[in-house]
Amino acid sequence: MKGPVVNQQTLPQEASLAPPVEAHPISRRWPMRRIAWACFLCGQGVSYEAIATDPWVRSSAASVRRQLNRLGVRIRDVVGGDVRFNASKAAFAVFEVAAARRGVTPAELMRRTVEILGRDAALLDNVLDDQN
Secondary structure (H helix, E strand, O other): OOOOOOOOOOOHHHHHOOOOOOOOOOOOOHHHHHHHHHHHHOOOOOOOHHHHOOOOOOHHHHHHHHHHHOOOOOOOOOOOOOOOOOHHHHHHHHHHHHHHHOOHHHHHHHHHHHHHHHHHHHHHHHHHHOOO
16 A cells, blocks of 8 residues: 555545634735835825735735735825825925915915815815916
């Protein structure tokens, strides 16, 4: 005889008695570099769908959501919180001059401007429409 004889009928039963093994959140499909990039994008407020289409992630939105949830990473809506954006140098220079006249920082003046525009839809429409 060559090697032990294995009863093929007992294998599925024995396998079903074993406790389920939970998959580790970090696997070959999700190496650290891919996870780090997805977490970075998530922290920037990028949607799961947009993260999934990123060339370094290339996955489905559901898979991205599951993987990030396993790691405890959630996309937070930026409602009433800090909003960061890049202003052009020319626009920032205008805000610097206006802020200095009012004795506030350019960031505070930008916050006030957005707050004012956010409270008056007609004013916002007029400002946006006058740009053309």
